[in-house]
Amino acid sequence: MSLDTVKHAAETPDVAQPWKELGLKEDEYARIREILGRRPTGAELAMYSVMWSEHCSYKSSKVHLKQFGEKVPVNDAMLVGIGENAGVVDVGQGYAVTFKVESHNHPSYIEPYQGAATGVGGIVRDILAMGARPVAVVDPLRFGAADHPDTKRVLPGVVAGIGGYGNCLGLPNIGGEVVFDACYQGNPLVNAGCIGVMKHEDIHLAKASGPGNKVILYGARTGGDGIGGVSVLASETFESTGPAKRPAVQVGDPFQEKLLIECTLEIFGEKLVAGIQDLGGAGLSCATSELASAGSGGMRVELDTVPLRDSSLSPEEILMSESQERMCAIVEPQHVERFMEICEKWDVIATVIGEVTEGSQLEIFWHGEQIVDVPPRSVAHEGPTYHRPFARPSWQDALQADDAGKLARPANGAELREQVLKLVASPNQASKSWITDQYDRFVQGNTVLAMPEDAGMVRIDEKSNLGVAMATDGNGRYAKLDPYTGAQLALAESYRNVAASGAKPLAISDCLNFGSPEDPDVMWQFAEATRGLADGCLELGTPVTGGNVSLYNQTGETAIHPTPVVAVLGVIDDVTRRTPVAFAEEGQLLYLLGDTREEFGGSAWSEVVHGHLGGMPPEVDLGREKLLGEILISASRDGMIDAAHDLSDGGLIQAVTESCLRGGKGARLVVPDGLDAFTFLFSESAGRAVVSVPRSEELRFNDMCGARGLPVTRIGVVDGEEIEIQGEFSIPLSELRTAHEETIPGLLA
Amino acid sequence: MTARIGVVTFPGTLDDKDSLRAVRVAGAEPVSLWHRDKDLHQVDAVILAGGFSYGDYLRAGAISRFSPVMETIIENARAGMPVLGICNGFQILTEAHLLPGAMLQNNHLHFICRDQKLRVENAETAWTSDYSTGQEISVPLKNMDGRYVADERVLDELEAEGRVTFRYLDVNPNGSLRDIAGITNAAGNVVGLMPHPEHAVEPLIGTGRTDGLGFFTSIIKKLVNA
Amino acid sequence: MARVVVDVMLKPEILDPQGQAVQRALPRLGFEGIADVRQGKRFELEVEGPVDDAALSRIHEMAETFLANTVIEDFTVKVEKAEESK
């Protein structure tokens, strides 16, 4: 095929173009013609098609995401908000932290190892592009039923991919989630988050300014990876519609990414870049148009200078290629030489591919002929916006009416005991160490807390002991019952986890995993969840700094449970005051903080014992969450507690079991007045935590809770080699350990 | 005098900063060495740190072993300079034939990260004199290719000469023959092990214990008293 | 016992970081004149019974569904040592 130049396009308005195959709708194609005043060239069509895909343009979600910018809590910490590669918050002492969660769901189903690996690679480059050194990763994951044969294909591959990439980069993995549910059978969720640290003055933005400045592409060579991938993964099916023979899958090279990180940080250190952008979805199309769009002028790119791995690639394919481990920098001419020297030092290929111009157009040339001439904003920031119809699903009322309160409860101590063992051994409640032991949690030598602690925590300053913490949470079962409350429960749990570790929650990122936006039921779930999250963040004072939306997560007509995953970032002035989950000191007193109600809708107990999902999720009281958080943080700072564990799925008995196993000590518990043993053990009321208090601190701790109005109940003592519920039953730790730890290896090893 | 201890950075080395920190925490002067630079900058001892040099492509340590800095290190090690190889460093030392045997993928085929109990089998080497023989310590272990193998003759020789320096206790995490976690050369100046003592030098960080500090204090005493 | 060899290589258009790392190292080791290196896997299968068409087609299926990931890899099946004893 001959080259489709801008000139040629202007002269041949009636040539038929494959806009449909590229995933564009008829009115979108018409709009492109209107913007350009002619038909697009093949290269332009390729760029618009990827950049206007759901994945890149957020066309279905942005009308709802707007709330995150509108309902912003007053929070001095926010330095960079939504709209950049990742948000940035101030954590004090001149440090800034950037963090974000992204999804790589669809690629991970097709090729679990590479899909997950490149998911980690992508989020790390986003963080790097902000000017930060990546310091930790987290990985919230969802798979189909634990005993389904395909889970045995997908899960080990995903875990090996996350480990294979993250371990090789030298980033400690400090947290995440593993959830099994049949709704994710044909559509696992692989979300990955990264935290980066920098000094305030080192924040970099993705914008190209200063005419004459050079555009440098550096990192891996460009190959035929994932061409059209962006469109495909956000389009209706998994079937590749891109040009035949080009792989829809990208293969990651973590070693190359490690070099890219070190090289980029050295370049930042010498202040050599004026703007920078990572290459991820939509490759060069995205990087060049976003940089130019955010800048003041235009940009001219000579596409034939791009170093290729495969010389047969067409210019359209080069623009769309999603080859991994590449970055694009805007560099003033006098810094180019030094920039190249640093790249050479790290064996990183770097090439000047163009420059910033006085004009206002993004112009791309191929062997001297112009193939792209577009207003960059029209590609990057002015894509289509849809107001998709949404409506409360017809089945929602019936689902909520199917109350979990009517389920048969254990009749006596022996049945309680049996159900406790069943609960702690169930795949969702069982120990995930078979998985998390495949991740390096020690590298960089700053890990203070990591899995299975409530939150991961890393030290960021060795002298002052300043640290940051992160937890991620999401509960698709709760969100299915009520998306508004479900999103707030995800936020509340993640917030509570961070506070339980002793860190003060500052801000959040989110990854919103939903089904098809073309289904009004799903769109309603999305609208409700975003509204819930925005309202919740306003009330808790934790702004949304950025995140990611993943739609079309469904198998055939069946959507996954709505799954908003929330990552809360917290800060702690002195990591030596962190609170672990382990009950390690015999004789310490156990206190339950918060109120326990009969709340079993969406609970682990209803799932494990009855295979039931119905009713309403637990009530949310964010004021209470905030108070609980303050108490946990003060108690940690003032040395009043030695351990804390938040209560969430599985309720109190799950938390106590985990804390006892972690510390290697048993506990004797008494059912408090006014509660029955079953509700005490299994209720999933929110806003609660269990803490271990040294006897010498008992008075002070009680006074603090009393003064601030937080209900607190003494429930027992750390003691012995078993967990005993007085008057009901007891289970030796060894039996609990076997139940809790052997499930996952039994299913997967 | 202050001992100067070098830590080499190859492309893909990950635990270099941690090793430099451990040297500093133990009281010596840490010196960064670069793989392309043959010059050892007057260091008294060298640490080859953990990580995935060259991505562990081909075989762990196989490509790094041919770097310019290794030429000098091999030469100096043969002349008695103390060298410690941790994890990837151990793999490099075997590939460079400074230590016998080879490292293979873990027998369970997964990366493993755990708090590992070890027994110090030889407290006479340059890097272990602050421990006592038979002492049990716990330090983090994290690797993909940690299975130590050598032929029977070599293994018998290592045992007979007391050159098995560390053995895994409780769990053999990777299928290493005879539970070997670390070995030394005949002269006792070159030591390699899979677990990571540099991650166990500060309370609260990592596993929260400081069982790994002895490696660094051992070498400092040896160098300062020399 | 017969030996059948299944060679699995990344498809040509797929990035092969391992092969690249080897190739880049060669000149440093003094080996010139190697224009490209690809690294793949070799499986040696010891097959019981005759390696007839039926057996080969089963091995082919095994390679396709299990030994290779055909999303990113190609494979070939070769009989290396038919019918001789090992």
Place this chain on the structure above:
Amino acid sequence: MARVVVDVMLKPEILDPQGQAVQRALPRLGFEGIADVRQGKRFELEVEGPVDDAALSRIHEMAETFLANTVIEDFTVKVEKAEESK
């Protein structure tokens, strides 16, 4: 361009857990009659210039010192596609 293939296999006396894992999985997938599986590496080298004795002896040396670790591995060198153009 000629292609030379270097196959690298673990020595027979060295435990090959990858091969074993494959072999153990086969019956579960419905493939019977495979008595043993060993997994090794295959390197495809594209050689510039003629693959004469001198070139082969250089490749042999490369395999011995670099591509294989002869403490644990054996290797073979084969010319696969001599002198044809690619």
